[in-house]
Amino acid sequence: MTAFEMEDLAARGALLVGILIVLSRLAKAALERLNLPDLLGYLFIGMALRLVEGTGLLRFVDGPQVLSFLAQLGIVALLFRIGLECTPKNLLRRLSGATRIWIANITLSLGAVLGVALFLLDWALLPSLFAAVALTATGIGVSVRIWRHTDRLGSAKGALMLDVAELDDLSGVVLLALLTALVPQLQAGLSADLVGPMALTLGLVLGKLALLALGGLLFAQYLEHPLTHWLHDLQPRPDLMISVLGIGLVGAGLAALLGFSAAIGAFFAGLIFSRDPLSVKIDASFDSLSDLFIPFFFLHVGFALDLSLLFGNLGAVLLFFAAAVVGKGLGSFMPVMNRLRPSSALTFAVALVPRSEITLLVMQRGLDLGVVSPDAFAVVVAVVILTMGTVPLALRLLLPPVTTT
Numbered sequence: 001m002t003a004f005e006m007e008d009l010a011a012r013g014a015l016l017v018g019i020l021i022v023l024s025r026l027a028k029a030a031l032e033r034l035n036l037p038d039l040l041g042y043l044f045i046g047m048a049l050r051l052v053e054g055t056g057l058l059r060f061v062d063g064p065q066v067l068s069f070l071a072q073l074g075i076v077a078l079l080f081r082i083g084l085e086c087t088p089k090n091l092l093r094r095l096s097g098a099t100r101i102w103i104a105n106i107t108l109s110l111g112a113v114l115g116v117a118l119f120l121l122d123w124a125l126l127p128s129l130f131a132a133v134a135l136t137a138t139g140i141g142v143s144v145r146i147w148r149h150t151d152r153l154g155s156a157k158g159a160l161m162l163d164v165a166e167l168d169d170l171s172g173v174v175l176l177a178l179l180t181a182l183v184p185q186l187q188a189g190l191s192a193d194l195v196g197p198m199a200l201t202l203g204l205v206l207g208k209l210a211l212l213a214l215g216g217l218l219f220a221q222y223l224e225h226p227l228t229h230w231l232h233d234l235q236p237r238p239d240l241m242i243s244v245l246g247i248g249l250v251g252a253g254l255a256a257l258l259g260f261s262a263a264i265g266a267f268f269a270g271l272i273f274s275r276d277p278l279s280v281k282i283d284a285s286f287d288s289l290s291d292l293f294i295p296f297f298f299l300h301v302g303f304a305l306d307l308s309l310l311f312g313n314l315g316a317v318l319l320f321f322a323a324a325v326v327g328k329g330l331g332s333f334m335p336v337m338n339r340l341r342p343s344s345a346l347t348f349a350v351a352l353v354p355r356s357e358i359t360l361l362v363m364q365r366g367l368d369l370g371v372v373s374p375d376a377f378a379v380v381v382a383v384v385i386l387t388m389g390t391v392p393l394a395l396r397l398l399l400p401p402v403t404t405t
Contacts, residue, residue, distance in 0.1 A: 013066050020045070020067075024295040035149065035396075037142045037388050039356055042295045043381070046302020053303075067300050074297030076266040078357055079173075080248045081290050083270020086166050098163035105164070105331030105352060106171055109136045112327030116319050126186050127376040130366035133179055134380055135324045137172035139356025140165035142388050146395040147351065157344060161351050164332070172358040173267050174209065176365060177260055181205040183371055208258045212268055216251075220272045245289060248273075263361065301360050301381065304367060309378040316375075317382045324383055328353050347398040354387045 027041025046067075053064070113135045117128035140162065147153040147161070185198050227247075248269035255265025310317065333349035340348060363380045366372030 016066060017070070020049075020296070020299060021292070024299070025291075028291075028295075035145060036392060037139075037145070037356065038295075039139075039141075039298050040385065040388055042298035043302040043305075043385065046299040047305055047307060048302075049299065050303045050305070050307075064303070067296065067303055070293070070296035071300030072262070074293045074295065074300070075263045075361065076249065076252050077245075077290050077293040078297055078361070079263040079267040080245065080252075080270040081294070082169055082357065083267040083272075084274050086169070086271055086274050095163075097160055098167055101160075101164045101332055101335040102167040102171070104335050105138075105328050106136050106168065108331035109324065109327035112323040113320065116323045120319055121316055123376065125190065126183065126371040127366065127373060129179055129186070130362060130372050131320070131376060131380050133172065133175045134359040134362035134366075135320070135327075135355055135383070136168065136175065137355060137358035137362070138165045138168040138328070138352050139354040139359065139384070139388065140168075140352070142354035142356060142391055143351035143395060146392055146399060152399060157340065157348055160336075161348060164352060168352075169358055172362065173264060176358075176362050177209060177264055178202060178205055180261070180365065180369070181259070183369055187371065205259075208260070212255060212258060212260070212265070215254075216268050216272045261365065297364075298360070301364055304364070304374075305378055305381050306374050307378075309375050310382055313375055313379050313382075316379045317386070320379055320383045321386050324355065324387065325353055343398070347395070350391060350394050350398060354391045355384045356388060359384050 023045050024042055027045060028038040031038045031041045049067075110132045114128055114132040117123040117131055118125070123131075143161070144153060147158050152158050153162075181201050181204075182198060185194050185201060188194065248266055251269030251272070252262040252265035255268065256262045329349045329352075332352045333345050336345045336348055339345075359380065363372060363377050367374070367377045
Protein backbone atom coordinates (compact mmCIF):
# COMPACT_ATOMS: atom_id res chain seq x y z
CA MET A 1 0.00 0.00 0.00
CA THR A 2 1.40 3.38 -0.99
CA ALA A 3 1.70 6.33 1.37
CA PHE A 4 -1.13 8.08 -0.49
CA GLU A 5 -3.42 5.07 -0.11
CA MET A 6 -2.62 4.81 3.62
CA GLU A 7 -3.36 8.50 4.10
CA ASP A 8 -6.62 8.13 2.19
CA LEU A 9 -7.64 5.10 4.28
CA ALA A 10 -6.80 6.95 7.50
CA ALA A 11 -8.94 9.90 6.42
CA ARG A 12 -11.89 7.61 5.70
CA GLY A 13 -11.44 5.85 9.02
CA ALA A 14 -11.36 9.20 10.83
CA LEU A 15 -14.59 10.17 9.08
CA LEU A 16 -16.33 6.98 10.24
CA VAL A 17 -15.05 7.29 13.81
CA GLY A 18 -16.07 10.94 13.99
CA ILE A 19 -19.60 10.17 12.79
CA LEU A 20 -19.93 7.34 15.33
CA ILE A 21 -18.70 9.54 18.20
CA VAL A 22 -21.22 12.28 17.35
CA LEU A 23 -24.08 9.77 17.00
CA SER A 24 -23.11 8.14 20.32
CA ARG A 25 -23.16 11.47 22.15
CA LEU A 26 -26.55 12.36 20.65
CA ALA A 27 -27.95 8.95 21.63
CA LYS A 28 -26.59 9.31 25.17
CA ALA A 29 -28.18 12.74 25.59
CA ALA A 30 -31.54 11.59 24.19
CA LEU A 31 -31.76 8.46 26.35
CA GLU A 32 -30.70 10.31 29.51
CA ARG A 33 -33.71 12.59 28.99
CA LEU A 34 -35.89 9.48 28.84
CA ASN A 35 -34.17 8.02 31.92
CA LEU A 36 -33.10 4.98 29.89
CA PRO A 37 -29.60 3.43 29.72
CA ASP A 38 -27.37 4.96 27.04
CA LEU A 39 -26.12 1.47 26.27
CA LEU A 40 -29.37 0.87 24.36
CA GLY A 41 -28.56 3.73 22.02
CA TYR A 42 -25.06 2.40 21.31
CA LEU A 43 -26.44 -1.06 20.51
CA PHE A 44 -29.03 0.38 18.12
CA ILE A 45 -26.39 2.50 16.36
CA GLY A 46 -24.29 -0.65 15.90
CA MET A 47 -27.32 -2.49 14.47
CA ALA A 48 -27.99 0.39 12.07
CA LEU A 49 -24.33 0.38 11.04
CA ARG A 50 -24.61 -3.31 10.17
CA LEU A 51 -27.63 -2.58 7.97
CA VAL A 52 -25.73 0.22 6.24
CA GLU A 53 -22.68 -2.03 5.81
CA GLY A 54 -24.92 -4.62 4.15
CA THR A 55 -25.78 -2.13 1.41
CA GLY A 56 -22.10 -1.70 0.54
CA LEU A 57 -21.97 1.96 1.60
CA LEU A 58 -19.08 1.25 3.98
CA ARG A 59 -16.84 -0.29 1.34
CA PHE A 60 -14.91 2.96 1.14
CA VAL A 61 -13.47 2.16 4.58
CA ASP A 62 -12.81 -1.09 6.40
CA GLY A 63 -15.55 -0.38 8.95
CA PRO A 64 -15.56 -3.78 10.70
CA GLN A 65 -11.78 -3.71 11.26
CA VAL A 66 -11.85 -0.14 12.59
CA LEU A 67 -14.77 -0.95 14.88
CA SER A 68 -13.14 -4.17 16.11
CA PHE A 69 -9.93 -2.35 17.08
CA LEU A 70 -11.77 0.42 18.90
CA ALA A 71 -14.00 -2.15 20.60
CA GLN A 72 -10.93 -3.78 22.17
CA LEU A 73 -9.92 -0.43 23.65
CA GLY A 74 -13.51 -0.01 24.79
CA ILE A 75 -13.46 -3.37 26.58
CA VAL A 76 -10.29 -2.44 28.46
CA ALA A 77 -11.72 0.96 29.42
CA LEU A 78 -15.04 -0.62 30.45
CA LEU A 79 -13.51 -3.28 32.72
CA PHE A 80 -11.06 -0.76 34.19
CA ARG A 81 -14.02 1.49 34.98
CA ILE A 82 -16.02 -1.37 36.56
CA GLY A 83 -13.01 -2.29 38.71
CA LEU A 84 -12.45 1.35 39.64
CA GLU A 85 -16.06 1.73 40.78
CA CYS A 86 -15.87 -1.33 43.04
CA THR A 87 -15.13 -0.76 46.71
CA PRO A 88 -13.58 -4.03 47.95
CA LYS A 89 -12.83 -2.74 51.45
CA ASN A 90 -16.39 -1.55 52.05
CA LEU A 91 -17.74 -4.67 50.37
CA LEU A 92 -15.75 -6.94 52.71
CA ARG A 93 -17.08 -4.99 55.66
CA ARG A 94 -20.67 -5.63 54.55
CA LEU A 95 -20.08 -9.05 53.01
CA SER A 96 -22.22 -10.99 55.47
CA GLY A 97 -25.36 -9.16 54.40
CA ALA A 98 -24.82 -9.60 50.67
CA THR A 99 -23.29 -13.08 50.41
CA ARG A 100 -26.47 -15.12 50.82
CA ILE A 101 -28.30 -13.05 48.22
CA TRP A 102 -25.35 -13.25 45.82
CA ILE A 103 -25.02 -17.04 46.12
CA ALA A 104 -28.77 -17.55 45.69
CA ASN A 105 -29.19 -15.31 42.66
CA ILE A 106 -26.06 -16.63 40.93
CA THR A 107 -27.07 -20.26 41.53
CA LEU A 108 -30.68 -19.84 40.41
CA SER A 109 -29.74 -17.69 37.40
CA LEU A 110 -27.11 -20.17 36.28
CA GLY A 111 -29.40 -23.15 36.79
CA ALA A 112 -32.46 -21.60 35.13
CA VAL A 113 -30.64 -20.45 32.00
CA LEU A 114 -28.59 -23.64 31.71
CA GLY A 115 -31.74 -25.74 32.06
CA VAL A 116 -33.56 -23.79 29.34
CA ALA A 117 -30.59 -23.94 26.98
CA LEU A 118 -29.78 -27.64 27.41
CA PHE A 119 -33.19 -29.23 27.93
CA LEU A 120 -35.75 -26.96 26.27
CA LEU A 121 -33.73 -25.59 23.36
CA ASP A 122 -31.28 -28.48 22.95
CA TRP A 123 -28.26 -26.18 22.66
CA ALA A 124 -24.74 -27.58 22.75
CA LEU A 125 -22.89 -27.47 26.07
CA LEU A 126 -20.47 -24.60 25.37
CA PRO A 127 -22.96 -21.99 24.12
CA SER A 128 -25.26 -23.01 26.97
CA LEU A 129 -22.49 -22.41 29.51
CA PHE A 130 -21.53 -19.06 27.99
CA ALA A 131 -25.17 -17.92 28.02
CA ALA A 132 -25.63 -19.12 31.62
CA VAL A 133 -22.44 -17.42 32.85
CA ALA A 134 -23.31 -14.25 30.94
CA LEU A 135 -26.75 -14.00 32.51
CA THR A 136 -25.46 -14.38 36.08
CA ALA A 137 -24.19 -10.79 35.93
CA THR A 138 -26.27 -7.75 36.88
CA GLY A 139 -26.42 -4.49 34.92
CA ILE A 140 -26.92 -2.37 38.01
CA GLY A 141 -26.46 0.95 36.20
CA VAL A 142 -29.92 0.51 34.72
CA SER A 143 -31.52 0.45 38.19
CA VAL A 144 -29.19 2.94 39.87
CA ARG A 145 -30.47 5.74 37.67
CA ILE A 146 -34.06 5.15 38.84
CA TRP A 147 -33.10 4.70 42.50
CA ARG A 148 -31.07 7.91 42.45
CA HIS A 149 -33.94 9.77 40.76
CA THR A 150 -36.29 8.71 43.59
CA ASP A 151 -33.72 9.56 46.31
CA ARG A 152 -33.45 5.97 47.55
CA LEU A 153 -29.95 5.02 46.44
CA GLY A 154 -28.47 6.09 49.79
CA SER A 155 -30.81 3.87 51.79
CA ALA A 156 -29.73 0.60 53.42
CA LYS A 157 -31.62 -1.30 50.73
CA GLY A 158 -29.85 0.69 48.01
CA ALA A 159 -26.43 -0.02 49.55
CA LEU A 160 -27.26 -3.74 49.77
CA MET A 161 -28.31 -3.74 46.12
CA LEU A 162 -24.97 -2.19 45.10
CA ASP A 163 -23.04 -4.74 47.21
CA VAL A 164 -24.81 -7.69 45.57
CA ALA A 165 -24.27 -6.19 42.12
CA GLU A 166 -20.54 -5.78 42.81
CA LEU A 167 -20.32 -9.43 43.84
CA ASP A 168 -22.20 -10.39 40.66
CA ASP A 169 -19.64 -8.49 38.58
CA LEU A 170 -16.70 -10.06 40.40
CA SER A 171 -18.06 -13.58 40.02
CA GLY A 172 -18.95 -12.93 36.38
CA VAL A 173 -15.38 -11.93 35.56
CA VAL A 174 -13.94 -14.95 37.42
CA LEU A 175 -16.41 -17.38 35.80
CA LEU A 176 -15.53 -15.96 32.38
CA ALA A 177 -11.83 -16.59 33.02
CA LEU A 178 -12.52 -20.17 34.16
CA LEU A 179 -14.88 -20.95 31.28
CA THR A 180 -12.52 -19.52 28.67
CA ALA A 181 -9.70 -21.71 29.99
CA LEU A 182 -11.90 -24.82 29.76
CA VAL A 183 -13.01 -24.21 26.17
CA PRO A 184 -10.38 -26.52 24.54
CA GLN A 185 -11.39 -29.47 26.75
CA LEU A 186 -15.13 -28.82 26.53
CA GLN A 187 -14.98 -28.64 22.74
CA ALA A 188 -14.04 -32.33 22.77
CA GLY A 189 -17.19 -33.13 24.77
CA LEU A 190 -17.67 -34.31 28.33
CA SER A 191 -16.17 -37.67 29.26
CA ALA A 192 -14.61 -39.34 32.28
CA ASP A 193 -11.17 -39.08 30.66
CA LEU A 194 -11.39 -35.29 30.70
CA VAL A 195 -12.09 -34.92 34.42
CA GLY A 196 -8.38 -34.94 35.32
CA PRO A 197 -7.23 -32.47 32.61
CA MET A 198 -10.17 -30.16 33.37
CA ALA A 199 -9.40 -30.21 37.10
CA LEU A 200 -5.76 -29.43 36.32
CA THR A 201 -6.78 -26.56 34.04
CA LEU A 202 -9.10 -25.13 36.69
CA GLY A 203 -6.33 -25.41 39.27
CA LEU A 204 -3.87 -23.59 37.01
CA VAL A 205 -6.37 -20.84 36.23
CA LEU A 206 -7.26 -20.36 39.89
CA GLY A 207 -3.54 -20.30 40.70
CA LYS A 208 -2.93 -17.63 38.06
CA LEU A 209 -5.89 -15.63 39.33
CA ALA A 210 -4.50 -15.89 42.86
CA LEU A 211 -1.09 -14.75 41.57
CA LEU A 212 -2.71 -11.83 39.76
CA ALA A 213 -4.73 -10.93 42.85
CA LEU A 214 -1.66 -11.21 45.11
CA GLY A 215 0.37 -8.99 42.82
CA GLY A 216 -2.46 -6.49 42.73
CA LEU A 217 -2.83 -6.59 46.51
CA LEU A 218 0.89 -5.97 47.07
CA PHE A 219 0.86 -3.13 44.54
CA ALA A 220 -2.26 -1.63 46.13
CA GLN A 221 -0.84 -1.96 49.65
CA TYR A 222 2.66 -0.60 49.11
CA LEU A 223 2.92 1.20 45.76
CA GLU A 224 -0.49 2.48 44.65
CA HIS A 225 -0.95 5.18 47.31
CA PRO A 226 2.48 6.85 46.98
CA LEU A 227 2.44 6.44 43.18
CA THR A 228 -1.04 7.94 42.76
CA HIS A 229 -0.31 10.89 45.04
CA TRP A 230 3.06 11.47 43.37
CA LEU A 231 1.35 11.54 39.98
CA HIS A 232 -1.33 13.83 41.41
CA ASP A 233 1.30 16.30 42.64
CA LEU A 234 3.23 16.01 39.39
CA GLN A 235 0.34 16.34 36.95
CA PRO A 236 -2.99 18.15 37.09
CA ARG A 237 -6.12 16.38 35.99
CA PRO A 238 -6.87 14.94 33.47
CA ASP A 239 -3.16 14.11 32.98
CA LEU A 240 -3.30 12.07 36.19
CA MET A 241 -5.98 9.82 34.74
CA ILE A 242 -3.98 9.28 31.56
CA SER A 243 -1.03 8.05 33.64
CA VAL A 244 -3.27 5.82 35.76
CA LEU A 245 -4.89 4.42 32.62
CA GLY A 246 -1.41 3.72 31.26
CA ILE A 247 -0.63 1.69 34.38
CA GLY A 248 -3.96 -0.07 33.91
CA LEU A 249 -2.99 -1.00 30.35
CA VAL A 250 0.28 -2.45 31.68
CA GLY A 251 -1.77 -4.56 34.08
CA ALA A 252 -4.01 -5.67 31.22
CA GLY A 253 -0.97 -6.69 29.20
CA LEU A 254 0.54 -8.65 32.10
CA ALA A 255 -2.76 -10.48 32.56
CA ALA A 256 -2.73 -11.37 28.87
CA LEU A 257 0.78 -12.82 29.31
CA LEU A 258 -0.64 -15.04 32.09
CA GLY A 259 -3.16 -16.38 29.61
CA PHE A 260 -6.14 -14.19 30.53
CA SER A 261 -7.84 -11.67 28.30
CA ALA A 262 -6.74 -8.05 28.56
CA ALA A 263 -10.19 -7.28 29.96
CA ILE A 264 -9.49 -9.40 33.06
CA GLY A 265 -6.25 -7.51 33.67
CA ALA A 266 -7.98 -4.17 33.19
CA PHE A 267 -10.60 -5.16 35.77
CA PHE A 268 -7.94 -6.07 38.36
CA ALA A 269 -6.05 -2.85 37.58
CA GLY A 270 -9.21 -0.87 38.28
CA LEU A 271 -9.66 -2.72 41.57
CA ILE A 272 -6.12 -1.74 42.60
CA PHE A 273 -6.85 1.97 42.28
CA SER A 274 -10.36 1.75 43.76
CA ARG A 275 -9.07 1.56 47.35
CA ASP A 276 -7.53 5.07 47.39
CA PRO A 277 -9.71 8.07 48.41
CA LEU A 278 -8.08 9.91 45.52
CA SER A 279 -9.80 7.42 43.21
CA VAL A 280 -12.94 9.57 43.52
CA LYS A 281 -11.06 12.28 41.66
CA ILE A 282 -9.55 9.71 39.31
CA ASP A 283 -13.01 8.33 38.59
CA ALA A 284 -14.38 11.79 37.79
CA SER A 285 -11.54 12.61 35.40
CA PHE A 286 -11.96 9.23 33.71
CA ASP A 287 -15.43 10.17 32.45
CA SER A 288 -14.19 11.78 29.24
CA LEU A 289 -11.94 8.84 28.34
CA SER A 290 -14.62 6.28 29.12
CA ASP A 291 -17.24 8.24 27.18
CA LEU A 292 -14.90 8.18 24.19
CA PHE A 293 -13.90 4.51 24.13
CA ILE A 294 -16.56 2.46 25.95
CA PRO A 295 -19.37 3.13 23.43
CA PHE A 296 -17.31 1.44 20.72
CA PHE A 297 -17.60 -1.90 22.51
CA PHE A 298 -21.39 -1.69 22.50
CA LEU A 299 -21.38 -0.40 18.92
CA HIS A 300 -19.36 -3.49 18.01
CA VAL A 301 -21.82 -5.78 19.81
CA GLY A 302 -24.72 -4.18 17.96
CA PHE A 303 -22.80 -4.47 14.69
CA ALA A 304 -22.21 -8.19 15.36
CA LEU A 305 -25.93 -8.79 15.92
CA ASP A 306 -27.71 -10.26 12.90
CA LEU A 307 -31.29 -9.04 13.27
CA SER A 308 -32.56 -11.55 10.72
CA LEU A 309 -31.68 -14.36 13.14
CA LEU A 310 -34.05 -13.05 15.80
CA PHE A 311 -37.19 -13.77 13.78
CA GLY A 312 -36.44 -17.48 13.84
CA ASN A 313 -35.49 -17.42 17.53
CA LEU A 314 -38.31 -15.43 19.16
CA GLY A 315 -39.34 -18.46 21.21
CA ALA A 316 -35.78 -18.86 22.50
CA VAL A 317 -35.64 -15.15 23.36
CA LEU A 318 -38.84 -15.39 25.41
CA LEU A 319 -37.68 -18.55 27.20
CA PHE A 320 -34.31 -17.02 28.04
CA PHE A 321 -35.95 -13.78 29.15
CA ALA A 322 -38.26 -15.72 31.47
CA ALA A 323 -35.33 -17.75 32.85
CA ALA A 324 -33.22 -14.61 33.34
CA VAL A 325 -36.01 -12.77 35.16
CA VAL A 326 -37.19 -15.71 37.29
CA GLY A 327 -33.68 -16.93 38.16
CA LYS A 328 -32.32 -13.54 39.19
CA GLY A 329 -35.64 -12.36 40.63
CA LEU A 330 -36.30 -15.37 42.86
CA GLY A 331 -32.63 -15.63 43.80
CA SER A 332 -32.72 -12.03 45.03
CA PHE A 333 -36.24 -12.08 46.51
CA MET A 334 -36.13 -15.21 48.66
CA PRO A 335 -33.07 -14.30 50.80
CA VAL A 336 -34.57 -10.89 51.73
CA MET A 337 -38.25 -11.82 52.09
CA ASN A 338 -37.84 -12.20 55.86
CA ARG A 339 -35.81 -8.97 56.20
CA LEU A 340 -37.95 -6.63 54.09
CA ARG A 341 -41.63 -6.00 53.52
CA PRO A 342 -42.95 -7.96 50.50
CA SER A 343 -43.21 -4.83 48.35
CA SER A 344 -39.67 -3.76 49.28
CA ALA A 345 -38.32 -7.26 48.64
CA LEU A 346 -39.99 -7.26 45.21
CA THR A 347 -38.50 -3.87 44.36
CA PHE A 348 -35.07 -5.07 45.47
CA ALA A 349 -35.34 -8.21 43.33
CA VAL A 350 -36.53 -6.34 40.23
CA ALA A 351 -33.62 -3.90 40.56
CA LEU A 352 -31.16 -6.79 40.18
CA VAL A 353 -32.81 -8.25 37.06
CA PRO A 354 -31.20 -6.09 34.30
CA ARG A 355 -28.21 -7.44 32.38
CA SER A 356 -25.77 -5.25 30.49
CA GLU A 357 -21.98 -4.88 30.29
CA ILE A 358 -20.62 -8.14 31.72
CA THR A 359 -23.32 -10.17 29.96
CA LEU A 360 -22.42 -8.67 26.59
CA LEU A 361 -18.71 -9.07 27.30
CA VAL A 362 -19.09 -12.80 28.01
CA MET A 363 -21.18 -13.42 24.89
CA GLN A 364 -18.82 -11.38 22.71
CA ARG A 365 -15.91 -13.42 24.07
CA GLY A 366 -17.72 -16.64 23.20
CA LEU A 367 -18.49 -15.34 19.71
CA ASP A 368 -14.84 -14.35 19.17
CA LEU A 369 -13.71 -17.83 20.28
CA GLY A 370 -16.12 -19.43 17.81
CA VAL A 371 -18.00 -21.41 20.48
CA VAL A 372 -21.10 -19.19 20.55
CA SER A 373 -23.13 -19.20 17.35
CA PRO A 374 -24.58 -15.98 15.88
CA ASP A 375 -28.04 -17.31 16.80
CA ALA A 376 -27.13 -17.81 20.47
CA PHE A 377 -25.41 -14.42 20.52
CA ALA A 378 -28.50 -12.74 19.06
CA VAL A 379 -30.80 -14.41 21.61
CA VAL A 380 -28.81 -13.24 24.65
CA VAL A 381 -28.31 -9.71 23.28
CA ALA A 382 -32.08 -9.51 22.75
CA VAL A 383 -32.59 -10.57 26.38
CA VAL A 384 -30.22 -7.80 27.50
CA ILE A 385 -32.21 -5.25 25.50
CA LEU A 386 -35.49 -6.52 26.94
CA THR A 387 -34.28 -6.32 30.54
CA MET A 388 -32.87 -2.82 30.03
CA GLY A 389 -36.12 -1.65 28.46
CA THR A 390 -38.63 -3.25 30.85
CA VAL A 391 -36.96 -2.94 34.26
CA PRO A 392 -36.88 0.90 34.32
CA LEU A 393 -40.62 0.90 33.59
CA ALA A 394 -41.27 -1.60 36.40
CA LEU A 395 -39.12 0.34 38.87
CA ARG A 396 -40.94 3.58 38.12
CA LEU A 397 -44.14 1.85 39.23
CA LEU A 398 -42.53 0.26 42.29
CA LEU A 399 -40.50 3.33 43.32
CA PRO A 400 -42.70 6.44 43.18
CA PRO A 401 -40.77 9.70 43.72
CA VAL A 402 -40.24 10.71 47.33
CA THR A 403 -42.49 13.64 48.20
CA THR A 404 -41.06 16.41 50.32
CA THR A 405 -43.08 18.80 52.40
